[in-house]
Amino acid sequence: MAVLDTAPALPRVGSWNRRARGGGPVWKLYASLAVCVLLASAVLFPGAFTRSSPLQQQLGDRLLAPGWSRGGSTVHPLGTDALGRDLLARVVYGARYTPPISIAAVAAAGTVGTILGVVAGYFGGLVDLVIIALADFMLSFPFILTALLVAAVLGAGVFNLIVILALGSWPTYARIARAETASMRHREFMTAARAMGLRTAAMLRRHLLPNISSSLIVIGGLEVARLMIAEAFLSFLGLGVPPPLPSWGNMIATGRDYLIQQPWLVIVPGLAIMLSATAFNFLGDALRELLDPRLAHGD
């Protein structure tokens, strides 16, 4: 089977501008893009944000208060953790885990889920039944429990984490791709493509996929946000990114033991997760309203 190309088919510029001028979702789009730029620069150039190393321990400087509080540290703007590691450096370097892992998982789940959904929706019959039964089966069970079980079996690690998160996300893609494909299958442009003698794979890729891609892109933003929170929780439980790597979930787990001495150890990584997840939620919402007014909630 040919590999389906999931490159986004953006709408014509004119229609984009017309809706954008109506106000509404544009500020959400800009806000989320700003956060994305911030995250990308933290991933690529962490040295621009902090001089400290996220792993360097200085046991003499344990649990220092942040720079703005009385008696706070001047070298460590956000203070230090129980091993004397710089909190700002850990949060900045932490951007290398949660967001890229979730984006990779959504890319994998989007590819697999879209292929399965298109196949199910286009061919129907037994294939459809099996794929959709499997997707429904996975959706009916709490994802976090599935993830826990698989994580316990596979063991902690970045690659395993991507696989586990993708496992929780493909059913959403499969369901949507299937529904959209089934509704497009008998449209005139599909009949025309078939009449032109295109092979099935080429027809699905060149004619069907661009027409269903806007829903899939919209789901992408929301799924990245959902998986970021799931990733953080798995790391929090010790089943995700292995310590001492500074993933935000790990940091909350270790900071939890020092709620009285240094509450910022829990607050700061939580805010980082929240900011990133909200940015991707807004991205999904804004794209939904820009690309697909039918899906805009409520009105």
Added chain:
Amino acid sequence: MVRYLALRIVQAIIVAFLISLATFFLLFIAGNPVHLMVGEGATTGQIAQFSHQLGLDQPILSRYIRFVAGMLAGNFGESLFMRGQPALGAVLARVPATLELAAAALFSTLVLALVLGIAAAVKRSGPFDHAVLLGAALAQGVPSFWFGIALIMLFSVHLHWLPFAGMGTWRHLVMPCATLDLYLLPTFVRLIRSRFVDVLREDYIRTARAKGLGEPRVYVRHALRNASAPIIAALGLQSGHFFGGVVVVETIFGWPGAASLIVSSVVQFDYPVVQAGVIVVALMIASSNLLADAALALSDPRVRYASPE
């Protein structure tokens, strides 16, 4: 209707069976738990003897048959870490705590979501509506495990108002419930709001207003009644999502329910308890779906008399 429910029950049993199958093979891949139980210093002989006692040295097919036979008799074996405790009994003993938390959270979320969702829909596109939608979008990005810890930090560590863990009094219930509310509210509020927006456009609402009914009566007697069926149906589909939140909240607040038992058993590799727990969860989700179906049929005669699809 009876036929439809019977069909759903059969479906639920098949799903639970498939889940047990998946769990069994997953734990089989994970390998022999005896290594974890006996510790570092054990000899090969001790491991072999222990494996034999637990029936772990037999071929996979016979182990699976024994597992299914045991499961049908309600016997998942004994817990590996709580000596002498049957796994299923250990899980079932903790189900009431989970149900207490779930019921309290569901009730409080529904009340809040109905108030916010209806108020937003009535003044659609007004400032309150925008505030509710923005609030829902922001709440969706909050990791609930972190929110729970933040609540503990504020109300237990600093203010000493509420106990940070355990269950018993209503004060134990406040923070777990609030955390679950925040987790569920975005979905619930959006759903209720959008159903209400649709219903309020219907002709019968105009008729109700035209015949001089007061606004509260229009919303409750006419709009809520008609909006409730799709709301119940959609909420039934959310039970998996809901239980995911219960897992997080029980873990953070040390709530002695079935979900936190499963999490600790997964981490400790107490696989009989994991197997029993997963089945119990699957059945709990299936029965809440059934309850939603039954509630749907009660609230909407069209569902009751329609033939099953």
